[in-house]
Structures are given as structure tokens and as C-alpha cells.
Amino acid sequence: MKRSKNTIKVYLGIISLSLTTYSCAPEIDSFESSSGTNADFSKYIAIGNSLTAGFADGGLYLEGQQVAFPNLIAEQLKSVGGGNFNSPFFSEEQRNGSGYLQLKSLTDGQPVMEQVTSNLAYREAGKLTRYTSEIQNYGVPGMRVDLAYVPLFGALNIYFERLLPEAEVGAKSYFDFVTTRNHSFFSFWLGNNDVLGYAMNGAYETPGDPTTTFTSVTDFTNRYGNFINTLTSNQQKGVVATIPDVTAIPFFTTVTTARLKAGVEASSNGVYKEIYISTASGPRVATAEDLFTLSFPTDTLGKASSGIPGYGLIIQNPLHDRFVIDKDEVAEIAGRVNAFNTVIKQLAENKQLAVADAHAYLNKVKTTGISYNGININATFIQGNAFSLDGIHLTPIGNALMANLFIDAINAKYNARVPKVDATKYRGVKYP
Template identity: 30%
Template sequence: MKKFYALLPFLGLFLIACEDDTPIDTPDPTPIEYTSGTADFSNYVAIGNSLTAGYSDNALFIDGQTASFPNMLATNFALAGGGSFEIPFMADNLGGMTLGGNPIAGNRLILSFLGASPSPVPVEGQGSTEVSNKLSGTYNNMGIPGAKSYELLAPGYGSVTGVAMGTANPYFARFSSSESATVVGDAVAQGATFFTLWIGANDILTYATGGGTGVDQAGNIDPSTYSRNDITDPNVFAGSLDFILQSMTANGADGVIANLPNVTDIPYFTTVPHNPIPLDEATAAFLNSVEAYGAYNAGLAQLQQLNLITEEELAQRTISFSPGEGNAVVIIDEDLTDLTGFNPDLINMRQATEEDLLVLTASSFIGTLADPNNPTSINGVAVPLADKWVLTPEEQATVETALTAYNQTIAGLATAYDLAFVDANTLLNQLNNTGFQQADGSIVDATFATGGGFSLDGVHPAPRGYAIVANAFIAAINTKYGSNLPDVNPLDYTGLYID
């Protein structure tokens, strides 16, 4: 202790000396010098559909457009010589559109907590985006919600007059250079030095979200004969993509192209279970009785005894219910053998299995009464779900076949045109299965409404999900062109808009 006291005078002198010294400034770390490598980001143009436009929550609106992955890329490109990035902004944050004052698109979705459980509902208000109020100038974000691959080449796709006739796209009509313009033509006219291309999802998606009610047009190379929910012929897709890339690279522009995710991995198909129906004992007994499905089951059994259907088909089509939770919904399945020639009551229906994918929008009415005056008229039980509400295994296989062909084309053209390549299919698979861990330890995944990766429409990413997409593009660009662009921080963006 005496030795400690003896040191005190020296400690005091040391402290006084420190007080007299001028504080030493710690130099800032050497700033990172970002470079574009061999790429030229000075004039960046993004081409695609709703995924490029920043569409989310079932609408296009200002905040969503600002949080589009191309705008995130453009912000980073500016660190390495990138120029301005012009966006054809909607008029407000509601998302609705009118044509001649008549509504043609609804407002964006928000999560409502007013009911028994939280559910997506359109935000209230009258949208102020009028399609006929043409924007002037050119726009770097050429993402057109709803566009299919071949439609980017179609003259008149941006015609205001054509919107009313159903031959044009209202989002492109707002800023197309003329009534006869094409999306590709307007993109090429900007003289891009760098571009991104992500197109083709809608060539499959509309078939899938329509529950497979469209037609697989493989073998039909005339898209003018297609309906909206049809799957595009792979050769039409390949030819459209090749033309776009040939046009965009003609003056030496570099770029990056992304393949297509498996649409059946999105929350639109993974949220609603196949067996969501609870039943009390009396209702289950009635449904199994001869007055309901008992007669249907007996008719099937009779056909099997006559060897007109197999035991396997009998088991597949037999419908039964139990008291309690976990009853599978009854669905119409057009892929089943048509038995109505033997018995008009034996329509193509069965109970769903784990392999069936019920669409998200079916959740709004499954379990409700089709007839409020009939307590047994339960949608999905006594009233089968129409084909459009379910993507069956056979329809999923059709989607998978087209997706495989499209992605082979994209990978091949990426090599042929010496472009950077983004494997969006693997990206979405990871988002769906394990998610992406963030710096704060949180996980961004594809869980509907709470995962942060997808918006409330169950199809399009939320801003946080778009940030993950942007990082995949940045990684591909850095690898291909030797740039050193930084990642986007997904936590800087919302996983769910809260109003």
C-alpha cells in the first residue's frame, strides 16, 4: 500500500501532461475507391416486367418504384461512374390507375387487423394515375408490369387507345414514345452503355396463378393466338429474348441477364394448406351420408366393381370427412378421367393432397358459406373449388417443363452474348427454404406477410426482398466485369409497409 501511495505524485504529473497535450486525431480509414471494372455504367437501362418495375403488394406505386432493384443498382453504379436513372413514377402511393377516369387497376394492399385475423386489403383512396396523361422524356427503368417476353417486341404495346381495346399495356402507355412504339425500341433508343434484362416470368406465371386454366402453347409459334393465361412456346420465348439481346448489345453495351425462378416456390402457392377445414361431428356425418358425398362414393365403387376404373382411381376420387381439424378441401380436377358418360353425377372432383397447391386468393373464401341460408354449403367442402383455385401436380409438371426450357435458353444466350448471369432460380429456392441471414441476426425468407422477402400479393418481393435480388445482380456484375460495387443492405428497406 505504501508503494502505491508513493506512485501517486508521478501519476498526477502523467495526467497533467496528458491534459496539456494536443489531442491526436485518428485518421479516417482510407476510403474505398469504387470502380466499374471493364463495364460502363454511365447510361444504365433496365428491361423487364413487374419484377424490374418494383411492383409489390399487387400494385405499382412511388415508394415501390423507388425500392426497385434497378434503382438500387443505379445508386451503386453512381459510385463508379453511373449516371442518372429516370423512373416513370406513378402519380401517388396508392397504386390504382384510371383510363378516361374509369378505374382499370386497384390500389396496393395493406395488412388489415380489423377482422378475426390479419388479412390483406386494398388501401383506401382514389388513385390519381391517369393513363392518358402521358409522361414526357425517356426513362431508364423499362420494367413493364404484366409484360410477357414477346410483348416487349410488339408495336402498339404502349398505345393509349390500345389499352381500352385490351391490346396494349397501361403501364407502358403512360410513357411510350409513340402510339406504335415497342418497349425494346424505346430502350434501344436511349443508347445504353449497360443494361439488365429479367423477362419471362409472366410467360409461365399467368398459367400458374390461374390454376392451370390456360393452355400450354408449346409447338404453337404464333403468339397472336395465345390467351392471357397460356404458356408461351419455348421457341417464341427464345426468339424474343435473342432479339432483345441482339438489339441491346448492337452498340457494344454490356449487361446482365437473370434466369427465372420456379413460380411454385412463391408464397402465392405455399401459404394456403390443402386441409384447412375444421368440421363438427354433425356436419362431417352429413357430408359422408348418402345425401351428400356418400352417393358419389357409391357410384365410384360401382364403376370399380365393373372394372371401369382402377382401385387406385377409386381411392384417389373417394371423398370423406372427419370431425375436427385437418379436412382436405374438395377440388375440381380436369385431369381426372371423365366419368360423366357412365354417371352424370360423377364429375371430376377429389379431395386435395399435399401435392396440390392452393392459390393464395382462395384463402378469402375457403370455409365460408356459398349460400348464407344453408349451413352445409361450405366452400371447399360441399361446394368444390373450381380448377382455377388449385395448381395440380400435372399442372405443376407443365410449368416445370416450360421453366426448364426457358432457363436453358437464358443460360445459353448469356454465354453467347458474353453477359453476366444471375441464377434467380437458386436465389428464390434459398429464400423459400432457408432464407438469408442479416447482419442483425434476423432471417429474411419467403414466409407470407412476416418473412420480409415477399409483399402481400404473395408473388412479388417486398423492398427487402428486392434488395436481396439486387445483391445477386451486384455479385454477378462484380464477377463478370471486375467491378467492386458494394452490397445493398436489405435492412435499409422495409419487409412490410405499415400504414
């Protein structure tokens, strides 16, 4: 009997030993991160436009800033020697920044939006609360390659203005502002607005509005090249991104000719069936290849304009060029985007920079969509998860996937092992 008690003790010992050895969670080999070769991530700065700033839902606000793709990249770079990454965040009290769009309701499946007007960050009309401490996220909504060299733009662009000390407003260009920061690594994503500003204006250059200029390939090549040469003057490394096709974003693909025609036909009891547009070769019927902007005011259709009734519904009163990108303009813009991207890729090759091919990626999101861990990501407005309520800028999950595109590019170029972002932590469009 004594012996058996001892034996039980031995067995209990073995059991408790195996319990402690294996107890609780199983162990998985951990991820070995590495900064790879040549790249020094200790001081990363992000240069770019609204996408870099975290602009979303038609505004710049704290939640968007916090999930801006460069901020997500910076977080991941911490495991490979990345340092502090400050952003010009709005304060918690002024968290709604410039104000932004939110979905108020869905009425018969149609989104109804409203502007958030509380907790804004305006210090006076048209001027946002300043943020002039040292930062690493230099994203400025509306920034363009051509205007980056124009000091006056600091006085015109409210997002750039808030970053500048009083004395430098209108006196310092964006180029001078960002190239003097002793960076060791950079991300650079400019150029979108050099085509988008024109495209969003219906492929129409509004006289006197430089944000609608269609930047020429020569200008782009010189200025983009100068920017990159300056940023790499001390052999710094970085990642540049290509410019997406304008047809990849819901801003241009949601209000379609077919939808407008169906709406017109229904509301006129079949009297009107076509939409007429102005083109360089004169007015004509709109086809499926002509694009309308998301901001197109559908309620003006059929109204009188310049004394002529039936705006957009009869050939004598076609829609203004500003509201439509006709198929020739679509081709013209696509050609310009491709030319810019050729410049970007060539320059990156020469300077040994990583290339995040946002052009290819967003085209894939648009054409086939992406399945990410059980979420379908596509370019459909609102429910596609990728694009926020303005139809141009990314949702938080869109930013997370964009951060991963950049990280993939960095890893591939510099043999690094920067860990990826878990994009399932980030949301799509909020529903009421």
C-alpha cells in the same frame, strides 16, 4: 518547481497530440470501388416487368418505385461511373399510383387487408397519369417476352400506356420502345409472366386473354434471343436474371390443401374432409402437391355452383381448373421454367453477360431461408419479410437483397467492385 511545471506542459502536449491524432472515431480502410473490365455503366437501363418497375402489394406506387431493385443498383453504380437514372415516378400528390393493398388488422393472427384508394394517379378510369420524359427504368408490370413484340399491348396495359406518347399507344411495341435508348449497360429480367400469367390462372389459358398464354419454349427462345441480340448489338454489357419457380412465391404456397381441408372440416363439423379438384385426367381428391392461389375465394367452397351444391367438397362438383395448379401442372410449369432458364444462361454465356440467378436465390429463400444481419428472410407470407402483401412481388428489403444479387453477378462477371446495398435500411411488410 519551475521545471516540473514545464514537464507537465510537455506531458499535456503529448496527451493533446495523441488526442488529436486518434481523437474521435477510429479510421477503417475505405472501400475501393471499381468498374472492372469491359463494362461501361455510364448509361444503365433496366428492362423488365413488375419486379423491375417496383410493383408491390398488388399495385404500383411511389414508395415501391423508389426502392425497385434497378433503382438501388443504379445508386450503387454511381461510384463506378454510373449516370443519371430516371424512373417514371408518380408525383407526391399521386403517390399511391394504381392503389395497393395494406394490412388493416390481424384478427386472431389472420391478416385483414384493405385497398388504398387515396392519392391515386388515374387521369381517367383505367388510365394512369402519363410519364413521357426520358427514363432509364423501363419496368412495365405485366410485360412478357411474347407480348413485348405486340404494339397493341401498349393500349391494353395501363403501365405501358402511361409511358407512351399519345401517338405511339398501340402503335409501338415494348421491344421498339426500349431498344432505341443508346444504353451502355442493361439489366434484363423478363420471362416471369410468360409462365406466371398461366400459373396464376390456375395453369389455365383463358381464351382471348393473351396474358394467360403459356409461352412455348420455341417462342421464348426466338424472342428472348432477338431481344438480347439487339441490346448487345454494339457490344454492350449487361445482366440478365433467371425466372423463379412459381412454387417459390407465397402466392402459391400459402393456401395449402391442408389449410383448406382443416377449414372445411371445422366449418362442416366433420361432415366434409376433402377438397375435390378438376384435373386433365378428371376430378380427384386434392393432395399436398396441388397448389392453390392466394386469391382463391374460400367463401365459394361448399356453395352451390351450376345448380349442384357442395362446390369443391364432393367429387360431382370439383373446383374449377382455374383455382388450382395440380401436381402435373406444377411439374409442367417447373419444366418450362427450367427450359427458359437454360436458354437464358446459354445466351448470357455466349454474349458475356452476367447472370443473376433469381431462380436459385428464391429457392434458397424458400427452402432454408436466409439470415441477413439478424433478420430472417423466407418465403412465408407476410412475416417472411421477402414478399409483399400480394405474395408475388418483393418488399423493399426483398428488393434490396435482389439488388445485391444483381450486383454480385455484375462484380463476378466483370471483375468489378460495385458496393453492396445495406438492406437493413429497407422495410418488410408494414403492420398496423
